[in-house]
Amino acid sequence: MASITFREVEGSSLKYWLLFGGLGLFVLFGALAWNHMHHYGHVVTGMDNQIVWGLPHVFAVFLIVAASGALNVASIASVFNKPMYKPLAPLSAILSLALMLGGLLVLVLDLGRSDRLIVAMTHFNFKSMFTWNVFLYSGFFGLVGVYLWTMLDRNVKTYSKAAGTAAFIWRLVLTTGTGSLFGFLIARELYGTAMLAPMFIIMSFAYGLAIYLMVLAAAYAWTGRTLGDAVMMRLKTLLVVFVAAVLYFVVVHHMTNLYFTKYHAVEAFILRDGGMFTTLFWVGQIVIGCVAPLVILLSGLGKQRMWIMIACALVVLGGVAQMYVTIIGAQAYPLDMFPGLIEKSSFFDGEVHSYTPSVPELFLGLGGVAIALLVTVFAIKVLRLLPASLDDATVAKLEH
Amino acid sequence: MKRILALGAVVLTTAALAWAGADAPPKAGGAPKPAITKAVKGEQCVEDTDYMRRNHMKVLDHHRDQAVIEGIRTKKHSLKECINCHASETTGSVAAAKDDFCVSCHSYAAVKIDCFDCHSTKPQGSAAMHPLNAETAHYKHKLAAQATSRVSAEEMAGVAQ
Amino acid sequence: MNELKPMSEDVPASHERRRFIGAAAATAAGLAIAPGVILVEVAHGRSEDQAASSAVRWGMLVDATKCATGCNDCVTACSTENGWTPVGESAHPKQAPQWIRKLELQDPLTQMETNLPMMCQHCAEPPCVDVCPTGASFKRADGIVLVNRHTCIGCRYCMMACPYKARSLVHESLNDTQKADVPRGIGCVESCTFCVQKVDRGDGNTACAEACTAAGHNALLFGDMNDPESEISRRLRELPTKQVRADLNLNLGVRYHGI
């Protein structure tokens, strides 16, 4: 197998520092937003006692799910032994660590008592899915960290496959865990399904890969390194498969729900009467997130790099819309304590709850995204993560 | 050994809390000494003053866990009783003004507490500004004999050892 | 207890039945002396250094047929006892905590209307406790479900999990307006405590039930469901009651009659 030279990004150009500074600015905004929320309490957010998880959770869960998916490329290289993906693996690992970090930060900073993080780390209730996720997330950091190390350090290279396999299995469990966070909520109709966990896994594949592709292409374009079509087209095909699978799962999920009478009302809410949530579902999740990217990637447009990037961006947007519908839409639909009866109270029972995200929430979420990108941008400067060149000839040699 | 442990605990908590409570103003050596007001009610604290200065947090933590989780609500070591005795006669509270019992020491030591995010700082049934209420009114005569003492730096240092 | 039906003769006088008759007679005597006053169940006064015991299971019977339309006395009593701001007075109604609320139900077909208070049901298998990451949500030995505010991190997972929308997050600083024996504060989740401070004091009743009785509606009855002699156990044996969302099988501490 031909060897590949990995090299740090020089990172001294004005463009690099502008990018760095711009991301840093968003991290700063995120920090300010947290400070504001922490000081005044959740009263300054759009969240209330009806919509208890809001925009920060949309961002956090999206980032965590995407983090697991971003590891895909590395997994394909080590677990499934596809040499072509080997040079792409280190970036995949670091990106997944960075996204995970961003997601967890948002999740933690949105706590009502974010100053009590230490309590969350020292008191555990092992019946709680949340507790398991704390362990899954820390384990993820550990395993992917080790895996990255085996890729970067020649002395331990032999363990790379073992570490990669462990990380692969771990993150499947992790995404199942994230999906189960919702799946275990018996109270909420929309979550009452075993489909949620596998659906989250397949969604993680699509979102993670889309982000990976964008970061990869941007890194190569902005550093003037060559990124051959061979790599691009291969990853593009993979993305098509994942996005199609997401679409399939979403359709099956809703079809199964429609089969059960007790889910009819909530399904009608999401699919037909939910106003904003219905729009987000059809336009955001289905059209922007699935159909449009599929059309672009499968048509002639998919041969142009520009359009591939657009498709990736659409998948990401669709992903955020999907999280919004899944997390907030499910809460907007009132709890049905007395099936068949009309409920009314001063506590907004029986009403569809509205939610308007506030500025601090938005910036907290964006701060998480920014920190993930900032870590990645910094890591490729200090570590040898990116191959010096990924032109077609070099990549072709790997295959033989 | 105990002293070392206590010192360790104090240093660690201080460090942790100072780190957590970034909004607490930094206190230099020359900060004003805490004013320790003698309790309005009662002659003697449930434990030695010296012991309480060092260990009140442990005592309170222990009591709180028993009270909340098991429902054992003994009076001794209960924060409510601390407040009943130590609420200041001017503010009626242990933490409303900077000279009030809990606050004066804690701001001197720069140890942030969040007890009063949830707990009332006033004795039960007290009207906002009244130092004495139905429960404590019979201690009124003590108010006359009341003295506010300034704690010396040595004494405070003693706490930290 | 004023509602105890006179024993009809065709009821077989089993051992159990005879016990009721005795107790009912005693109750009636108590009533004769002080009408409208509920006898304090002496058996439940435990000394203050005694832990809550699992021999007791506190519970409540809500008789929706007696719950008056438009009456809000239980809600007001709760907010007074526990120090939360009534939603009408709150600057942020959607973010204001509510420990108990009046629920108005209507059958769209028959137009039948039902009124009842809804609060934490003190589930024997509480989903809120299952999901709480830190163990801050917990069930006390005597069946009361509480939030330990010292370990609650405000993640709101329990609010997502509760099927009865019983929990609220305190969204803003309370600025020392709390009651001395009901600590509650910003960033933590809270819900009905069955007036745990009163129970531990030995009152044997909750503020809402006291208010309902005082208003003469007698729709709420609080007591020990484990004690077969208690008023609530007696009533539960006689009245057909339901658990809300019984399909979830959570074994609730609040039982409703007339829903």
Ligand code: SF4
């Ligand atoms: S009603 Fe809700 S808050 Fe109360 S115990 Fe059950 S799940 Fe928990």
Ligand code: SF4
């Ligand atoms: S909000 Fe508090 S009580 Fe509820 S699940 Fe989170 S830590 Fe537990």
